[in-house]
Amino acid sequence: MKDLKRRYLTKSRFKLALDCPTKLYYTRKKEYENSSESDSFLEGLAQGGFQVEELARMDHPNGIAILGEDYNYQLLADKTKELLKEENVTIFEPAFLIDGLFIRVDILEKKGNKIRLIEIKAKSINSNSHDSFINNKGNLSGGWDIYLYDIAFQKYVMQLCYPEWQISSYLKLVDKHSITTVDGLHQCFKVVADSQLRTGIEKQEGLSKDDIGESILCLINVSPEVDLILNNNPIDTDSSFEETVAHFKKHYQEDIKIFTEIGAHCKGCEFQIKDASEGLKSGFHECWREQLQLPDHKIDRPKVYNVWYNPVKNAIEEGRFFMDELTENDLNIRPEAGKINRSERQWLQISKHQEDDATPYFDIENLRMELDSWKFPLNFIDFETTAVAIPFMAGMHPYEQIAFQFSHHIVYEDGSVEHHNEYLNTEIGIIPNLDFIRALRDSLSENKGSIFRYHNHENTIVNVIYNQLLKSEELDKQELLDFIETISHNTEKNAKSWRGERDMIDLQKTVVNYYYDPSTGGSNSIKAILPAVLTSSEYLQEKYQQPLSNLGVTSNNFDNSHVFLKMENGTPISPYKALPPIFEGWDNEQLEQVADSLSEIKDGGAALFAYGKLQFPEVMQEEREAIRNGLLRYCELDTLAMVMIYEFFREVCK
Numbered sequence: 001m002k003d004l005k006r007r008y009l010t011k012s013r014f015k016l017a018l019d020c021p022t023k024l025y026y027t028r029k030k031e032y033e034n035s036s037e038s039d040s041f042l043e044g045l046a047q048g049g050f051q052v053e054e055l056a057r058m059d060h061p062n063g064i065a066i067l068g069e070d071y072n073y074q075l076l077a078d079k080t081k082e083l084l085k086e087e088n089v090t091i092f093e094p095a096f097l098i099d100g101l102f103i104r105v106d107i108l109e110k111k112g113n114k115i116r117l118i119e120i121k122a123k124s125i126n127s128n129s130h131d132s133f134i135n136n137k138g139n140l141s142g143g144w145d146i147y148l149y150d151i152a153f154q155k156y157v158m159q160l161c162y163p164e165w166q167i168s169s170y171l172k173l174v175d176k177h178s179i180t181t182v183d184g185l186h187q188c189f190k191v192v193a194d195s196q197l198r199t200g201i202e203k204q205e206g207l208s209k210d211d212i213g214e215s216i217l218c219l220i221n222v223s224p225e226v227d228l229i230l231n232n233n234p235i236d237t238d239s240s241f242e243e244t245v246a247h248f249k250k251h252y253q254e255d256i257k258i259f260t261e262i263g264a265h266c267k268g269c270e271f272q273i274k275d276a277s278e279g280l281k282s283g284f285h286e287c288w289r290e291q292l293q294l295p296d297h298k299i300d301r302p303k304v305y306n307v308w309y310n311p312v313k314n315a316i317e318e319g320r321f322f323m324d325e326l327t328e329n330d331l332n333i334r335p336e337a338g339k340i341n342r343s344e345r346q347w348l349q350i351s352k353h354q355e356d357d358a359t360p361y362f363d364i365e366n367l368r369m370e371l372d373s374w375k376f377p378l379n380f381i382d383f384e385t386t387a388v389a390i391p392f393m394a395g396m397h398p399y400e401q402i403a404f405q406f407s408h409h410i411v412y413e414d415g416s417v418e419h420h421n422e423y424l425n426t427e428i429g430i431i432p433n434l435d436f437i438r439a440l441r442d443s444l445s446e447n448k449g450s451i452f453r454y455h456n457h458e459n460t461i462v463n464v465i466y467n468q469l470l471k472s473e474e475l476d477k478q479e480l481l482d483f484i485e486t487i488s489h490n491t492e493k494n495a496k497s498w499r500g501e502r503d504m505i506d507l508q509k510t511v512v513n514y515y516y517d518p519s520t521g522g523s524n525s526i527k528a529i530l531p532a533v534l535t536s537s538e539y540l541q542e543k544y545q546q547p548l549s550n551l552g553v554t555s556n557n558f559d560n561s562h563v564f565l566k567m568e569n570g571t572p573i574s575p576y577k578a579l580p581p582i583f584e585g586w587d588n589e590q591l592e593q594v595a596d597s598l599s600e601i602k603d604g605g606a607a608l609f610a611y612g613k614l615q616f617p618e619v620m621q622e623e624r625e626a627i628r629n630g631l632l633r634y635c636e637l638d639t640l641a642m643v644m645i646y647e648f649f650r651e652v653c654k
Helices: 011-019 023-027 036-047 049-057 073-083 145-161 223-232 241-253 264-268 283-292 342-354 364-372 433-444 457-470 477-487 507-514 526-536 538-544 588-596 606-614 621-653
Strands: 088-092 095-098 101-104 107-111 114-125 166-175 189-191 201-203 217-221 378-386 402-411 417-424 451-453 566-568 571-573
Touching (some): 011 023, 023 241, 049 217, 095 145, 114 217, 145 223, 166 223, 223 241, 264 283, 378 606, 402 606, 417 621, 433 477, 526 538, 526 571
Parallel strands (some): 114 166
Antiparallel strands (some): 166 217, 566 571
């Protein structure tokens, strides 16, 4: 039955073709790698997308869901047709099948021939300020076109089935302007493995509309935008919308590959092979082989678009696809005193690849001056946070940040390292942010040394808590505000301007300004930098291959016998790989990658999945403790990784 569904152009395949028409060919065939299939469920779980769908249905208590037989398109369409005989009816996931096209609609409201087509998304919007998704130039607003084309395709198919219908199109979105009025709303929609619904969500038994409080969703009429697409097809003005659909359908059904020029859009291709041992083919390599007539090992060379910040976008238009085809003239290199600036760093990445030079580069003098400006003891901190569409507690906006964990390492002037403190609050029904900031204040106030974060996340979070404090009536409100101003600087979203005397130092900026290692591939994430410094540093290898008891390092979560660094064929293995999964059944690295790809969630990784699970009271105490222990180890390793990077720089500068 699953093979039969490959005959039809569905809305998911239509969206895939809009991104890259060639992908239609690969998605039809089982033998090609397709990473998107494994990630879609996790993305829905992380953002709360599936829960949002069930929450939206609560606005339609008389709605009828079409369940089961997901791959029997004809049966689903027949069930829908039977229900549509009613004069007035609301249907969840009705199916429409006509002439090789198949769709399922999130919610359909029928009153005679007047139809409301409702597409539910976990994407957020501020209903208070939204006007239109059509900009002043008459084009679709950036970032929304794929959602609007999705609805347009649905309306197109529905209209083919029922030409007499008058269809209005709507997006049901998460409203960031709204405030949750009930505790435990998120927990009313549980992720389960055996739910009959496609979303995999089980709604709390007996849940009524009154139980969920005031709505945190908003209904946006997008009929003008859909009409613009159907009439003008702004993505491809050389073809009508109908012609575009017919083109995709013909090629999909007849198993004909649509030619798409290779380019920067290939970077995120989900048809790239990750593990050749799995016996799958790589659609990515097939495209590049056909167009460039090159063997795979040459295709695997670093691409132009792999250069940090992709500064040479015109190179691909000129037929230069690989980094070794770039020259110094392609970059407007502007040296800057006191550091490696962006253009210099980009040329370092290119030139070291071209010269097959794997050695790291340091701006030693300026790095030494930077380290000399730091005040001991050095404090390294890392936060774990989450932000979900359906808040866990009353009084919160959708996607409002929750800070539930931090780790704090201290490096003393004599080189000794202490895991000084940590905080973790996963208690159900508690907004931990203010207790979190109090605990952070108490921990950091024990000395006056420099404070370090890695990238912007920690500064962003304390700004979020600052604004939450402004609206609070806490007795220590001013004291906490003063503390935040001391250790941070204001973000653009904050009306007040400040820069604290202990403003957290961004260790990633230290990396970017004074150090480059070709093995990072241009990435400056801590997960890329840590393996690079471990590979380069004999000091770190010698130190961290010893048991914890021999290191001069204290720990709150690892046994004295634990060894942080292991080698395999002379190559350091990332300490993160030795950690057991936080979230049972899913690899930590996979969860990190999925979380990084989400538009509404900028940081969090595996921890946000674990925190979400711990908010459900059904989790047994044994599993709860195992997840908490995993979170504590993971966060401690994050700050220890920062310590290792510092130690590497310290040894280099000696």
